[in-house]
Amino acid sequence: MTDSESGATAGAAARSRRGGKRERLVAAAVQVFHQQGVEKTTLADVARAGDVPLGNVYYYFKTKDQLVEAAVDAHCDQLTTLTARLDAVPDAAARLKALIAGWVEQRETAARFGCPFGTLATELDKRDDGLDQAAAKVMRTLLDWVERQFTELGRPDARALAVELVAAYQGMSVLTNTLREPGLMADQGNRLQSRIDDLAGR
Amino acid sequence: MTDSESGATAGAAARSRRGGKRERLVAAAVQVFHQQGVEKTTLADVARAGDVPLGNVYYYFKTKDQLVEAAVDAHCDQLTTLTARLDAVPDAAARLKALIAGWVEQRETAARFGCPFGTLATELDKRDDGLDQAAAKVMRTLLDWVERQFTELGRPDARALAVELVAAYQGMSVLTNTLREPGLMADQGNRLQSRIDDLAGR
DNA sequence: GTCTATATCAAGATAGAC
DNA sequence: GTCTATCTTGATATAGAC
Numbered sequence: 001m002t003d004s005e006s007g008a009t010a011g012a013a014a015r016s017r018r019g020g021k022r023e024r025l026v027a028a029a030v031q032v033f034h035q036q037g038v039e040k041t042t043l044a045d046v047a048r049a050g051d052v053p054l055g056n057v058y059y060y061f062k063t064k065d066q067l068v069e070a071a072v073d074a075h076c077d078q079l080t081t082l083t084a085r086l087d088a089v090p091d092a093a094a095r096l097k098a099l100i101a102g103w104v105e106q107r108e109t110a111a112r113f114g115c116p117f118g119t120l121a122t123e124l125d126k127r128d129d130g131l132d133q134a135a136a137k138v139m140r141t142l143l144d145w146v147e148r149q150f151t152e153l154g155r156p157d158a159r160a161l162a163v164e165l166v167a168a169y170q171g172m173s174v175l176t177n178t179l180r181e182p183g184l185m186a187d188q189g190n191r192l193q194s195r196i197d198d199l200a201g202r
Numbered sequence: 203m204t205d206s207e208s209g210a211t212a213g214a215a216a217r218s219r220r221g222g223k224r225e226r227l228v229a230a231a232v233q234v235f236h237q238q239g240v241e242k243t244t245l246a247d248v249a250r251a252g253d254v255p256l257g258n259v260y261y262y263f264k265t266k267d268q269l270v271e272a273a274v275d276a277h278c279d280q281l282t283t284l285t286a287r288l289d290a291v292p293d294a295a296a297r298l299k300a301l302i303a304g305w306v307e308q309r310e311t312a313a314r315f316g317c318p319f320g321t322l323a324t325e326l327d328k329r330d331d332g333l334d335q336a337a338a339k340v341m342r343t344l345l346d347w348v349e350r351q352f353t354e355l356g357r358p359d360a361r362a363l364a365v366e367l368v369a370a371y372q373g374m375s376v377l378t379n380t381l382r383e384p385g386l387m388a389d390q391g392n393r394l395q396s397r398i399d400d401l402a403g404r
Numbered sequence: 405g406t407c408t409a410t411a412t413c414a415a416g417a418t419a420g421a422c
Numbered sequence: 423g424t425c426t427a428t429c430t431t432g433a434t435a436t437a438g439a440c
Contacts, residue, residue, distance in 0.1 A: 021405095021406095035328075036328055037241065037325065037328035039239065039241030039242055040241060040328055040329070042432085042433055042434085043433075043434070043435090044432095044433075044434095052406095052407095053406075053407050053408080054407085054408090055406080055407050055408065055409085055435095055436090056405085056406060056407060058434090058435065058436075059405070059406075059407090062435090063434085063435080064433095064434070064435095113327070113328075114324060114327065118376050119324055119328075121376070121379075121380045122316060122321055122324055122376060122379065122380070123239065123325075125315070125316065125379050125380065126237075126238055126239035126242055126315075126321075127242070132380070132382075135380055136380050136381050136382065139377065139380045139381060140381065160389060160393070163374075163377060163386060163389070163390065164370075164390065164393065166373070166377065167370060167373030167374045167376070167377050167390060168366075168369060168370060168373055169373065170372070170373035170376040170377060171368070171369030171370055171371065171372035171373025171374070171375075171376070172365075172369045172373070173373075174320055174323070174324060174369070174372040174373070174376070175341065175365060175368065175369050175372060177323075177324065177327050178323045178324070178327065178334070178337055178338050178341045179338050179341060179342065180334075180338065184365060187362060187365070188365065188366065188369060191362070191366065223423095223424095244414085244415055244416085245415075245416065245417090246415075246416095254424095254425095255424075255425050255426080256425085256426090257417095257418085257424080257425050257426065257427085258423085258424060258425060260416090260417070260418075261423070261424075261425090264417090265416080265417080266415095266416070266417095405440105406439105406440080407438105407439090407440080408437100408438095408439080408440100409436100409437090409438090409439095410435100410436085410437080410438105411434105411435085411436075411437085412433100412434085412435080412436090413432105413433090413434085413435100414431100414432095414433090414434100415430100415431090415432090415433100416429105416430085416431080416432100417428100417429085417430080417431095418427100418428080418429070418430095419426105419427090419428080419429090420425105420426095420427095420428105421424105421425090421426080421427100422423105422424080422425080422426100
């Protein structure tokens with residue numbers, strides 16, 4: 001999915017041979033897109049951030065769209081890694097609270113640039129490429145994982161609760177970003193934590 | 203605030219003389235910025251949408267930034283108009299519920315383009331101009347109005363509740379937009395309505 | 405595989421005729 | 423005040439040397 005080349009193994013081998021320039025470019029793209037937005041970011045910006053000469057970018061990505069797609073895939077991978085790590089936590093309520101704690105930890109970044117994935121998804125929805133579908137898939141993956149936790153807590157309205165929780169995060173990200181107030185996310189995070197306790201029938 | 207010219211009255215007179223081209227341009231800008239995003243929108247797009255020749259735009263707005271500023275001011279005016287209308291409703295809980303109902307009514311648009319103001323605020327936060335401050339002011343105006351309603355309902359935690367409500371709206375807008383599901387906003391809208399009933403001690 | 409130099413094109417902005 | 427034609431800039435993308 002991330003790799004546009006033939007086999008996954010062959011692609012990985014080729015990438016390591018190359019000295020990880022492709023990875024550097026993707027990581028740089030994720031960060032710069034978050035900070036400046038996709039539209040305002042030039043390929044020169046990404047090249048500079050990834051310490052790769054501009055012309056060389058086109059060896060790895062034929063178009064800017066392909067680089068954006070790779071960035072979305074990177075977010076997808078990050079989410080998979082995160083949920084896998086959280087799945088090691090024994091209790092479903094504790095897993096949800098750890099998820100929220102992670103969001104609150106990032107409040108300074110959120111105040112400056114918004115939710116890394118939410119702002120990207122919002123921007124992709126205004127573009128002509130089909131990447132908005134990829135963004136929807138990532139969002140659904142998160143919703144599905146959260147829903148599973150609520151189901152495990154015995155909640156019959158697990159899906160609605162998942163939507164409520166993720167929407168609360170996205171919304172407080174928008175407010176925290178617009179008002180530049182990280183404290184707002186800390187407060188709302190506490191509120192969400194209490195709500196998990198209530199729902200888990202603490 | 204909206205008018206960059208000398209006096210407000212003189213400005214209004216001048217605008218009506220001109221046949222409302224400035225108003226057409228601002229209205230077109232608000233709509234096209236919402237649908238395409240500020241960065242992806244060219245002045246040619248706005249000129250076409252407002253049925254004004256491209257070169258003429260520069261008679262009314264010296265730069266694209268000034269047009270963006272006028273669009274933000276227009277959102278500010280719309281909000282003032284909305285809250286003034288809602289203030290006619292006798293009960294504070296009913297006022298809040300009417301606000302929510304208005305959001306839900308716009309769910310098809312939200313599914314396609316997101317919250318008209320939220321997506322703009324998110325985009326402005328990635329720009330170099332100082333318009334993010336103007337966006338913050340509008341957001342605060344909405345928060346203040348909502349807070350006043352909760353205060354009237356006798357809630358000591360009025361501010362936190364206001365943040366919760368507005369964040370819930372912004373968040374469900376992001377999800378509704380990303381997933382292209384207007385039904386999601388309808389469901390969450392119902393949930394918010396019930397919450398108002400609970401908080402008002404129905 | 406890597407990188408420089410450059411072609412191409414689109415968008416903001418302006419000059420100046422009407 | 424209005425609008426056309428055009429200048430200027432900067433970003434995507436490519437050609438081709440190494």
